[in-house]
Amino acid sequence: MRILLTTFLACVFAGENLTAQDWLRFRGQNGDGKSPATGLMKNWPAKGPRLIWTAKNLGRGFSSVTIRGDMLFTIGDIDSKQYAFAIAVSDGKQIWKQEIGKANTGDFPGSRSTPTVDGDRVYCLTTDATLVCLKSKTGEVLWQKDLVKQYGAAMMLAKGKWEWKFSESPLVDGERVIVTPGVQGAVMVALNKKTGDEIWRCKSSLVGAKGADGAAYSSIVVSQACGVKQYVQLVGRGLIGVEAKTGKLLWQYNKVANDIANISNPVVTGDLVFVSTGYQTGSALLELSKSKNGKFKVNEKYFLRPNVFQNHHGGFVLHDGFIYGGQGHKKGLPMCIRLRDGKVMWGPIRNQGKNSAAVCFADGHLYFRYQNGLMVLIEASASKYFQKSSFMIPDVRHPSWSHPVICNGRLYLKEQQRVLCYEISDKSK
Numbered sequence: 001m002r003i004l005l006t007t008f009l010a011c012v013f014a015g016e017n018l019t020a021q022d023w024l025r026f027r028g029q030n031g032d033g034k035s036p037a038t039g040l041m042k043n044w045p046a047k048g049p050r051l052i053w054t055a056k057n058l059g060r061g062f063s064s065v066t067i068r069g070d071m072l073f074t075i076g077d078i079d080s081k082q083y084a085f086a087i088a089v090s091d092g093k094q095i096w097k098q099e100i101g102k103a104n105t106g107d108f109p110g111s112r113s114t115p116t117v118d119g120d121r122v123y124c125l126t127t128d129a130t131l132v133c134l135k136s137k138t139g140e141v142l143w144q145k146d147l148v149k150q151y152g153a154a155m156m157l158a159k160g161k162w163e164w165k166f167s168e169s170p171l172v173d174g175e176r177v178i179v180t181p182g183v184q185g186a187v188m189v190a191l192n193k194k195t196g197d198e199i200w201r202c203k204s205s206l207v208g209a210k211g212a213d214g215a216a217y218s219s220i221v222v223s224q225a226c227g228v229k230q231y232v233q234l235v236g237r238g239l240i241g242v243e244a245k246t247g248k249l250l251w252q253y254n255k256v257a258n259d260i261a262n263i264s265n266p267v268v269t270g271d272l273v274f275v276s277t278g279y280q281t282g283s284a285l286l287e288l289s290k291s292k293n294g295k296f297k298v299n300e301k302y303f304l305r306p307n308v309f310q311n312h313h314g315g316f317v318l319h320d321g322f323i324y325g326g327q328g329h330k331k332g333l334p335m336c337i338r339l340r341d342g343k344v345m346w347g348p349i350r351n352q353g354k355n356s357a358a359v360c361f362a363d364g365h366l367y368f369r370y371q372n373g374l375m376v377l378i379e380a381s382a383s384k385y386f387q388k389s390s391f392m393i394p395d396v397r398h399p400s401w402s403h404p405v406i407c408n409g410r411l412y413l414k415e416q417q418r419v420l421c422y423e424i425s426d427k428s429k
Contacts, residue, residue, distance in 0.1 A: 006391030012040065023067045023407045026114040026169035031265050033317045035406040039426050040113040044377060047423040048391025049411065055092035056418050058085050061110025065412050065419060066223035068117040071095065071136065074414055075111040076126055077103035079263045082111060084124050084134060092421060098139035101126035105166050108399070112167035115369040123177055127155045131179055133196065134309040151189060153181035156214035164261065167217040171231070173244065182215025182235050187249065188242050195201035200247030206237040209255025213237065216262035223268040225288040225294070232273055236260045239275050241296065249298040255303065256284050263313040267323070274339060278312035285342060300344040309337060314358040315403070317366070322382045324366050325359055332357030332370060336382050345382045352390065360405040369413065373400040393420065
């Protein structure tokens, strides 16, 4: 075993060689949508970057991809079953396919969660809330835990009508894998990543008039606010912070919750948390502090009404003190907001993209992937909106929602049954 330390990735792995740019969980190792990749194209050719390979027959759904070394992982539904897949980064050929659950046949059918890679294991959460641990090299099931049977896990119901199934991507932190059943008595749980045995559960009930009971569609991010390591998560009743060591509920914030779907990952920096939800809700910047008795306080620095900034789904990124993301319910209009005071620097901007946009960042640029399949490259500048390039993902026939991934000079796009791999290294021109 060797230790690999970088400013972006500080974890312990065993076995194969690993690069600093491996993309090990949904929205990257910090869950913030930022890639450490550099030396990337500042403009794309008119028809888009060179397509290196296309992997096919990977099942329907909206999972993104994760990458470790020479292997890429994703989840998709084929017929009545849900599968995890491993494919080769070199040529897109399938290495293994492993059944992990039943297919999701409800509204917007298909997979949701993105696999999390840790060492020689892969962790997948099915749409029916079964957490499955697989051997990364072979796909062998090592253990699994049904969170509904074990904890009564439940999703927030959209006004009692729709349920778009479990979508969280698991967090692996040290010897633990953490997920969010979302219910009273088990809001969040930490399990031994090797065995699935419970380490702790957050038993607190959540309060607040807004939102709905149950888990939401976000994934956990890690904060060190006030010197206390904690897991920050968006659930049906809003935003919560859970102490990493004990599972104690430290704080909660209800105002940003809506009763249909709370989706985008929050962004954390220092003692601050920025959060946004759609469905005509809005955004908030929270500052966390501790009182003399050790209890956490939540100070709302500002709240942005939905006509200013609401992120439906697709997320947002923080870069050099500014938030960049898609504004508007089902719109994804590019926008820049100064984090410290909520001042709008530019936007919202109308371009050729349609509906919501999944957003990530690399090498000074924003990558907006729109529902109609348009990829847009935008300079991450607070002074003005500067669109550099765009191209259409070929053969888009379904909502193009999966989050883009940038890893080792390549852009990876899951497009329903396929994964497309593009060369975006500046050396390739």
